[in-house]
Amino acid sequence: MNTYFDNAATSFPKPPEVAQCMSHYMNDEGGTYGRAAYPRVQKATAMVEQCRDTLAGLMGTDKAENIAFSSNATTALNALLLGMLGMKSVGISPLEHNAVMRPLEYLRKRGRIEYSELPKLADGCVDLDKLSKIKQNAYNLIIINHVSNVNGVIQPIYEIAGIAKDNGWFVIVDASQSLGQIPIHVTHCNIDALAFTGHKSLHGPTGIGGFYQKDPQTVHPTIFGGTGSNSNSYDMPDEVPDRYQAGTPNMVGIAGLLAALKHPPIPQHSREDFLDCMNEIRQINGVTLFSANDVSRQSELFSLTHIRYSPAEIAQRLFDLNGIEVRAGLQCAPCAHNNLGTFPEGTLRISPSPYHSQDDLLILIKSLSDVLRK
Amino acid sequence: MFFGNKLAVFRNARAVMKADVSCRQAGLKARIIAVPPTISSDCGMCIQLTESQIADFAQLMDNLGLETKLYDYPNL
Numbered sequence: 001m002n003t004y005f006d007n008a009a010t011s012f013p014k015p016p017e018v019a020q021c022m023s024h025y026m027n028d029e030g031g032t033y034g035r036a037a038y039p040r041v042q043k044a045t046a047m048v049e050q051c052r053d054t055l056a057g058l059m060g061t062d063k064a065e066n067i068a069f070s071s072n073a074t075t076a077l078n079a080l081l082l083g084m085l086g087m088k089s090v091g092i093s094p095l096e097h098n099a100v101m102r103p104l105e106y107l108r109k110r111g112r113i114e115y116s117e118l119p120k121l122a123d124g125c126v127d128l129d130k131l132s133k134i135k136q137n138a139y140n141l142i143i144i145n146h147v148s149n150v151n152g153v154i155q156p157i158y159e160i161a162g163i164a165k166d167n168g169w170f171v172i173v174d175a176s177q178s179l180g181q182i183p184i185h186v187t188h189c190n191i192d193a194l195a196f197t198g199h200k201s202l203h204g205p206t207g208i209g210g211f212y213q214k215d216p217q218t219v220h221p222t223i224f225g226g227t228g229s230n231s232n233s234y235d236m237p238d239e240v241p242d243r244y245q246a247g248t249p250n251m252v253g254i255a256g257l258l259a260a261l262k263h264p265p266i267p268q269h270s271r272e273d274f275l276d277c278m279n280e281i282r283q284i285n286g287v288t289l290f291s292a293n294d295v296s297r298q299s300e301l302f303s304l305t306h307i308r309y310s311p312a313e314i315a316q317r318l319f320d321l322n323g324i325e326v327r328a329g330l331q332c333a334p335c336a337h338n339n340l341g342t343f344p345e346g347t348l349r350i351s352p353s354p355y356h357s358q359d360d361l362l363i364l365i366k367s368l369s370d371v372l373r374k
Numbered sequence: 375m376f377f378g379n380k381l382a383v384f385r386n387a388r389a390v391m392k393a394d395v396s397c398r399q400a401g402l403k404a405r406i407i408a409v410p411p412t413i414s415s416d417c418g419m420c421i422q423l424t425e426s427q428i429a430d431f432a433q434l435m436d437n438l439g440l441e442t443k444l445y446d447y448p449n450l
Contacts, residue, residue: 034387
């Protein structure tokens, strides 16, 4: 049985090719990125560029060079938010993670920005009707958490970006939980920047992520150093991706991410299986479920609280009973919990992966019923 | 051994990789070598070509939208 239900934290297991390709790079290939011309470096550099090109295809851009690698979505969002100039009024979606909130708060305390929440529905979904009535000069920038890591709400990103375009607002999307799972097309959608991580919905290794930036001139680099290009200057190159990629990239991480992109898992359960599981859990006595009001806006993760037991108690009981691993608490998203009314205790989050079978989901339901009945 | 007398220099490693893939797909026999210090202090790569390949190469780069500078190799 697959007892790991904390895939929103980091996905596990990974496609077997991920570890194989990382090991192959470490043991047999090696080589750095773009710093020399011998074949080992050529091969390593080509691998990095193949990964970048594959990501570009996934995001829907023909400008792969506008994708820069970083350690994860948090460093990517920091690079975007701290490097962005002239964005004084910021609107945030109601289910933001601290990867966005902490850089914003850092900037707010230094008088560089002000931020406020976009209008919302009860489940934290952005209220499109109210958003469309907001004055054009209310924001320069809006930030949207595409899929909430708390209740799994999928924000209506196309509609939001459409309203933003009409108003001239810059749009940043945090696709940490969505890239590879929920289709997103940055060109059709008119998204200005998108941050991603390799180790969640993409099923790659930890330590590799990045961001796409439509117009690189709007974001200044925040990391400075060697790029293997324009080396006679102390200034960072203007060209992308070099502009944002000082230092040797995480080559082994990129090898793993490329393998993950080439070998996405084949789902072992259906959409109906997942929705049945969620609804069965919703029926358990004393449970309050936190999910999308509109089932078409529900990704494969959700949260719950119980009338008697705290999230931490339930998590411990699930582990003790059947070794089931879930996340309890605030999930680094106090903003989301404030909006869902679950702050400060938080929730118990259940986040399956495509590798869970229908039987795994049934065991989860039974285990939860058992621990909450006691 | 390949002895081209022209060098195509690019802005970064990604551009070199893109150009190299495109050359191979088009059957244009070129090779990646280190950028000579006389051209640039960069530690990166460039593409070595023969005179006769220049026209096809230029067309390929144009199609890709890649900016490149050509240098005579023997005169360096």
